Amino acid sequence: MHDSILHILNTTKTRIQTFGPDAYKKRSQPQFRKRDFIAAVAAAQAEGRVPVIAEVKPASPGKSFREVPPSVAADLALEMEEAGAVAISVLTEPGVFRGSLENLKEVRKTVCLPVLRKDFIIDRVQLEEEGSDLVLLIAGILGKELGAFVELAIEKGFEPLVEVHSREELELALETDTKIIGVNNRNFETLKIDLATTEELAPLIREYDLEHGTSHLIISESGMNSPSDVRRLMLAGADAVLIGSALMESDSVFDKTKEFVQGFCWR
Numbered sequence: 579m580h581d582s583i584l585h586i587l588n589t590t591k592t593r594i595q596t597f598g599p600d601a602y603k604k605r606s607q608p609q610f611r612k613r614d615f616i617a618a619v620a621a622a623q624a625e626g627r628v629p630v631i632a633e634v635k636p637a638s639p640g641k642s643f644r645e646v647p648p649s650v651a652a653d654l655a656l657e658m659e660e661a662g663a664v665a666i667s668v669l670t671e672p673g674v675f676r677g678s679l680e681n682l683k684e685v686r687k688t689v690c691l692p693v694l695r696k697d698f699i700i701d702r703v704q705l706e707e708e709g710s711d712l713v714l715l716i717a718g719i720l721g722k723e724l725g726a727f728v729e730l731a732i733e734k735g736f737e738p739l740v741e742v743h744s745r746e747e748l749e750l751a752l753e754t755d756t757k758i759i760g761v762n763n764r765n766f767e768t769l770k771i772d773l774a775t776t777e778e779l780a781p782l783i784r785e786y787d788l789e790h791g792t793s794h795l796i797i798s799e800s801g802m803n804s805p806s807d808v809r810r811l812m813l814a815g816a817d818a819v820l821i822g823s824a825l826m827e828s829d830s831v832f833d834k835t836k837e838f839v840q841g842f843c844w845r
């Protein structure tokens with residue numbers, strides 16, 4: 579795993595040991611009605627919009643996009659919603675990505691769309707934290723514990739989005755009860771992007787579903803810079819895409835989100 583990810587995992591562990599588990603409010607009852615992401619994707623598809631999960635991402639390893647206090651996170655999310663995004667992803671990792679749970683709460687209060695918590699979940703107590711409809715669970719980090727985290731996430735009222743990057747991780751994901759699989763085009767060893775990752779893994783998910791009578795929603799994540807990138811991934815079998823950097827780097831998040839949402843007719 580790349581040094582920056584190992585650093586994030588270590589700091590996350592230390593933060594949990596320092597502040598948790600007492601600091602985590604028990605989430606025995608979901609505090610709010612979960613917004614239905616799968617229905618939102620279906621609605622966008624029916625209307626001919628490209629289902630784009632737009633990400634509020636202040637920074638990434640070695641790159642800073644912009645200062646994002648909660649009020650700015652809310653404004654950005656509103657622009658994304660008005661431009662036709664299907665959901666908002668909010669980075670909550672406070673170190674390298676400079677995200678926060680405050681940003682997540684403010685975004686969810688402001689928009690009507692489903693909200694994904696994008697973080698490095700390594701400990702069950704993190705699933706006591708409130709504020710999102712979906713939660714990211716990374717197969718490459720959770721390994722054999724993935725299934726248990728998926729179960730717990732569902733029990734706590736979240737829709738899990740299980741992220742994979744390889745055939746091995748996909749096998750782990752398919753053994754769980756997740757309905758949503760994110761194929762990350764970013765390699766966690768090198769941080770390099772290869773859109774062919776989705777082209778390799780999406781057909782395997784479709785084959786699995788056909789064989790087993792199951793159904794998974796496929797999200798292609800990371801590395802998209804233009805509508806033609808998105809088109810390539812939708813043609814490879816993705817149901818939706820997750821885009822961060824290209825939106826955060828643009829002068830107008832509204833215009834850029836709209837460019838992706840209306841980029842082409844893919845049906």
Ligand SMILES: O=C(O)c1ccccc1NCC(=O)[C@H](O)[C@H](O)COP(=O)(O)O
Pocket residue numbers: 583633635638639762764769799800801802820821822823824
């Ligand atoms: O964004 C990174 O550079 C990164 C590095 C290491 C681990 C995770 C990373 N990103 C998290 C994400 O999953 C992305 O923010 C998301 O998929 C959007 O990607 P992009 O459109 O390339 O910003």
